[in-house]
Amino acid sequence: MSEPTADFPLQQWCSGDPQGHRTKFAIPPHEKFVLATTDRVILDFHKFEDLQDGSTLHLLQREDQALTAATEEHINFTPHYDTLIKGGLYEYYASEGQNPLAYALAELIDNSLSATAKNPGARTVEIRMVFDGGKPTVIVLDNGCGMTFTQLKNWAVYRLSKFSRDKVIVGGKLEGYTRPDPVRRSLNSDISYFGVGGKQAVFFIGNSTRMITKPVGSPDVHELILSKEGFESREKDKRDIYSTVIKNRKPGDYSHVKGDDERCLRALIGEEFGKKSFTAVVITGVSPEHVAFLKRDFDVWTRQLANLYHYYIHGVNGKDTSSCSAKVDHLPKIDIQIILREKPPKSPSVLNLREIDDDRQTLFLNATVDTFEFHAATEKDGGTVEGVIRYHPFLYDRETYPEDPDAPPALDDDASDWENESAAWQQARARKHIFDCFWNGRLIPYTKLQEFDWCAASKGPKELAECYGRISGVLFSDDRFEVSTNKLTFMDLEVKLKQNSTIFTRIVNSQKQRGKILKDFTEWLKKCHEKWDKQVKFVGFKETIERKEL
Template sequence: MLSPSVSLKRGGGRGGRGGHCKSVKVCDCRHENAGVQEKLLKSGPDFNDFLNELHKEFSIQSHETFVVSTTDRAVLDYDTFAALEDGSTLYLFRREDQALPTAREETITFQPHYDTLIQSGTYEYYASNDKNSFPYALAELIDNSLSATAKNPGVRTIEIRMLFDETLGKPAVIVLDNGCGMTSKQLNNWAVYRLSKFLRDDSKSASKDEKYVRPDHVPRSLNSDISYFGVGGKQAIFYIGNSVRMITKPVGSPDVHEMVMSKADFEEKERNNEDIYKGTIKNRKPGDSSHVKKNGESFLRDLIAEESGKESFTAVVMTGVLPDHITFLKDDFSVWTRELTHIYHYYIHGVNGNDLRRSSTNSDQSSKIDIQVTLREKPNKLPRVLNLREVEDDMQTLYINATADTFEFHVSSAVGSGRVEGLIRYHPFLYDRETYPEEPDTMLAPVDDESDDNESGDLQQARGKRPVFECFWNGRLIPYTTIPEFEWCALPKGNSKLPAECYSRFSGVLFTNDTYKVSTNKLTFMDLELKLKSSESIFTRVVNGQRQRVNIKSEFNKWLQNCHDKLDKQTKFLRFKEIITRPDV
């Protein structure tokens, strides 16, 4: 068997006449019906040296015609020989187009290109529905922080810091959490693209295997178990910027582990013919910023100074942030913070969501989750600071606070552990208007003639053509999947006792666990609608937490009838009575 034709540049060549000595493997294929003889040849750096050596080693007669080529049949000459890598395999033929006497094998390597990491996010979080998809990339990092803080004894804090004050260094986006942190082995595993929790062996000692255990069911699947594919963090980071510094301290360890991964590093390693996927992890004392460059990265020294006294943490420090992102983050602060609140609504506010009409907040939550956003711009401008709990115009908050009655249900699949909790909320007509909430974007946007969804009249139709259900996966919104309706809650085709408008006065939410699969960018469910609409799915109404063996369709219609009768307050114009003149106006 032949050895690598795609081979090491750093061969142990012994120098000769200015250039380097070459060592190549030559397979003598001249004799079609004989075996192939292989020899290792060392010669001077010149093609002539090589030819001399070749004649000698393979006893080539002076009158004999022959050809030397690479395994790709490129015929060797002075130039190509000079460019040949040390350790290459060459063929000796009688003629250029001579067939191989026997099959030959060459060894190759095909390590994925580093764009696997660098480019993974670029096409994953594309703009769609006219929306900027930055929040969905950022969400991947919040997902990781939610997983990492799942077992925190106290408050779970996730800080998103946007540092665009150039006096503190280059623009940076930092996601910082007080979760369990990573050991250096876990940090190494973090960097391995596609190494998911299902494949990993993260245990501290090699002897005991800590295999992944699926969490028990919790209401609305708020289990904080949102890591899945082993790609999210890397995709998000290189979508946001071109360099990341991971800084982490695992619980119970006195050391901080630090690792840098950047596009520039990869490019340099490629230029220098170094191993692309070799890196270093720095282990150091908390607070030790002696390795940070003196100028240009003062925010990093500040961040490291905060480390002392922290039991454990992880900081994802992204730099090389794309200017377009910075513009969006600055100019549309309320848009992206609202979208993030939408995604994590039930993690932030608990299973019942943000009900502003209740006197107290969900104080019963076992552990509180703080997602804190800070954005610094100019040195003399106050930073913008927002706890996502304060956001009151995300869609779920709007739905919840426009709810007059709810209809709960449960979906289970005949096979497997699929379970979905569902909720329908009635938004009644009150006096002169529908209370079905509008998207804040639509409310604020100037009336746009080109938009298709804004056809006149639609706004009066409560939900209009919009889908009924938003869908949450392990408690987190999957933003691009919605389910228009189910057969049992759709406007009946024939006569309906109820006015048709009632069927557009409700919104809905579905909470699934990870039995239902999502795409790697967590933007869409794979086949949720298909599965739910299959005959395998059984719908049951839930009242006070109890599933009821009833016909969901008639139960729903009864409920809707009741909502309409009791909650809709329609001012009806009956007939003309008189003209009143109001002298006080």
């Protein structure tokens, strides 16, 4: 045999009598040979059937014979579907002890804000939790632009971001991404980045999602189901796991929805008539733990969401509880409405996030008597950040610095002397992390920024030392500063802003000021102290009198 090694695809073989091999390759009858897969599994008649089509086989003289010539074999390595269905599980693992469900819901609100950005009229997002006895269902519904068939297909593609879609031909034309023009506080509604948010969120919340959407200008509604069960059954049937169908139908047609526990789905489809465009994300398979949390801690997660979207809801200056006109800018109003339906006789909870007045931003804004605005520009990447520092004065007998309503609960809850001491210091430390940070207008909840040099107590006059503990702040960046895929943390905002080359400028009435920011800030702080801090001082001490009669 001149060529002891050969590789050829299995299809070329007719199965049957293994003796057939001998003739096919014209091997002299006295020469021994074996047939092996590239895993060096020696083939016998029975193993033939287990082989997949296209397997490469080696014809060898001995089982352990070296290959004279290298061979190449095709493989396919499509990601396992756990990529999608377990994505969120790990993305939203929280600082231990805190439930991250609000942050998963936020991904869907993000998408709705993007989708409604160009609405001519009101922008509404409704989160409807139906826990009234049927399948627990979470619905996120918006009156945004909706998705065409192709966009809905693209929604399902994990990691297909707007930047990659750039290169993709959609419905015959190149679908491109254009960065929105800069707007104040970066409230640009462009809160999409990675192409993962929606998928991670829905599989964190439940295990099956029906996307229902009607794009502007089309009479058709498109429906797509992505579910754990679907993946599993396609795998079992050896079908392509990333293949499914989109249903195209007319609005209001729920003929395909069976089963009594789908009442809320039928109702939802019934509402489609007359809507120009919309998207509904319908999540089922919600775990009992999630349902319990969403019911029991309604106040907690709605307050977290109100904080996350504070400036989208209330406008660039935030909620102003003192004045009547909450909106100073004249953009379309954004309503984020929460409805939680439980079993009767419990009546549904209905809440517009705008009504919430104990979220962190509102509390801090309410306790603000003066502000210092600035602008930061990083040199290399052209990143810009708007910043506001707020003064919370000392009034008579106490600090007015608000407590953080979202502070994680301590794991050991009985307090001791030592713990209390530490808690006080934790507060003090927390005040070094004075800045809440927003990305394209949306809070990135786990990143708090430390003070900058020019607003640090160490750089200021000693007599103002305690005033440095009375400031809080907010930073607004656009997406030139990156966040992690779960949008819980900035990647390097602090590092970039603290480079020496970063230029800070004070802003007064939207005008950049020329002066040195350290000096400007210190003067501002001094003025705040003089004007706002009202300390009761006992002056002119004479003597201590013991009043025996009391």
